[in-house]
Amino acid sequence: MSAEEENRLDDLKEIEAALASLVPRGDRLSRDRLMFLAGQASVARRGQDGAVRAARWAWPSAFAAMSAVAASLLVALLVRPETGSGDRIAHVSAPVRPPAEKPAAADRTPASSLQPPDSSLQTPDSRLSAHVQATSLRFPPPRDSYHELLARVLDRGLDAWKPPAGSGATVPAAAPATYRELLETLLETSSS
Amino acid sequence: MSRASPELLGRLLDEHGAALVLYAQQWCETPEDVVQEAFLALVRQAALPENLVAWLYRVVRNEALSASRASGRRSKREAAVAHAGEPWFEPREGERLDAAAAARALERLPIEQRETIVARLWGGLSFDQIAELTGSAKSTVHRWYERGLATLRERLGICPQKKKTGSTT
Numbered sequence: 001m002s003a004e005e006e007n008r009l010d011d012l013k014e015i016e017a018a019l020a021s022l023v024p025r026g027d028r029l030s031r032d033r034l035m036f037l038a039g040q041a042s043v044a045r046r047g048q049d050g051a052v053r054a055a056r057w058a059w060p061s062a063f064a065a066m067s068a069v070a071a072s073l074l075v076a077l078l079v080r081p082e083t084g085s086g087d088r089i090a091h092v093s094a095p096v097r098p099p100a101e102k103p104a105a106a107d108r109t110p111a112s113s114l115q116p117p118d119s120s121l122q123t124p125d126s127r128l129s130a131h132v133q134a135t136s137l138r139f140p141p142p143r144d145s146y147h148e149l150l151a152r153v154l155d156r157g158l159d160a161w162k163p164p165a166g167s168g169a170t171v172p173a174a175a176p177a178t179y180r181e182l183l184e185t186l187l188e189t190s191s192s
Numbered sequence: 193m194s195r196a197s198p199e200l201l202g203r204l205l206d207e208h209g210a211a212l213v214l215y216a217q218q219w220c221e222t223p224e225d226v227v228q229e230a231f232l233a234l235v236r237q238a239a240l241p242e243n244l245v246a247w248l249y250r251v252v253r254n255e256a257l258s259a260s261r262a263s264g265r266r267s268k269r270e271a272a273v274a275h276a277g278e279p280w281f282e283p284r285e286g287e288r289l290d291a292a293a294a295a296r297a298l299e300r301l302p303i304e305q306r307e308t309i310v311a312r313l314w315g316g317l318s319f320d321q322i323a324e325l326t327g328s329a330k331s332t333v334h335r336w337y338e339r340g341l342a343t344l345r346e347r348l349g350i351c352p353q354k355k356k357t358g359s360t361t
Contacts, residue, residue, distance in 0.1 A: 015345040022281040026210035041235045
C-alpha cells in the first residue's frame with residue numbers, strides 16, 4: 001500500500017469513527033412478534049419434516065410390499081400342489097356286454113326279412129319297422145332292451161313278443177355277440 | 193450442526209437486528225418485514241449456516257431486492273410519503289454527527305457505496321464478506337467504501353485531522 005493510500009485511509013478514519021458512533025434504530029423490530037412467529041415456524045417445520053420423512057419412505061415401502069407379494073405369488077405358483085380341478089381325459093374301456101339270450105326259434109326272423117323291403121309295397125308301419133330295424137342294425141341296441149323288443153314287435157306284431165321265462169319257449173344257449181354271428185344264425189335258422 | 197434455538201435467535205436479534213433493518217432499508221420500504229422473514233428463514237433451516245451473520249445479510253439482501261421489485265408498482269410518491277421522516281438512527285445527545293443529516297447524506301450515495309458502508313460500519317462484515325455478498329471483487333468493494341466515506345465527509349463537513357509532521361518549514 002502506498003503512502004498516498006495510507007494517508008487517504010487515515011483521513012477517512014475520522015468520518016468512519018463518527019459514522020460508527022451512530023446507532024441504528026432498534027425499535028423497529030417487534031421482538032415478541034418475531035419470537036412468536038419463530039415458534040410457529042418451528043412447529044410447522046417439525047410437521048413438514050415428518051411429512052417429508054413419511055413421503056421419503058412411502059414409495060420404497062410400497063415398492064418393497066409389492067415386490068414381496070409378487071415374490072410370494074411366484075413361489076406359490078411354482079410349488080403349488082397338483083389339484084383335481086383341471087380338465088382331465090379319462091380313458092375308459094367299454095364294458096363287455098354279457099351275451100344275450102338267443103331268441104326262440106319260432107321268433108327268429110328269416111334272412112330275407114332283414115333286407116330292406118320294397119318301399120312301394122310297404123305300409124307306413126312297415127316302413128317304420130324297416131327303418132327301426134335298419135337303425136338297430138347300424139346301431140346295435142343292447143340285447144333284451146326296449147329297442148330290440150320294439151323292433152321285433154313292429155316287425156312281426158305282438159306274436160313276436162317274447163314269452164316270459166318259464167313259459168316253455170326255447171332259449172338259446174348263447175346269443176351272438178356280433179351282427180355277423182346274428183346274421184349267420186338267422187340264415188342257419190331259415191335254411192333249416 | 194443444530195438448529196436455531198430461541199436463545200440464539202434472541203441474541204442475533206439483539207446484536208444484529210437493528211443493523212439488518214438499516215441494511216434492508218437501502219432497498220425497500222418494508223425493512224422490518226424483510227428482516228423478520230430472514231429470521232424465520234433461519235428458524236426453518238435444518239442446520240445452522242457456517243457464518244450466521246453473513247448468511248443473515250445475504251438473505252436480507254435477497255429479500256429486500258425482491259420486495260423492492262414487488263413494490264416497484266407503487267408510485268414514487270407513495271413510497272416517499274410512507275417513509276418521509278423516519279429516522280435511520282437513534283438520536284443521542286452529544287454525538288459528533290447529526291443523525292438525520294448523516295442519514296440524508298448516506299441516502300444520496302450510490303447504492304453500492306451505501307450498501308458497503310452500512311454492511312461494514314454497522315453490520316461489522318469484513319471486506320471479504322461484503323465482496324462475497326455483493327458478488328464483487330474485494331478491491332472494488334474497498335474502493336466503494338473509500339469513495340462513499342469521502343463523499344460523506346465532504347457532505348457532512350468533517351475536516352480531516354492534520355497529520356503531525358516531523359519537520360516544520
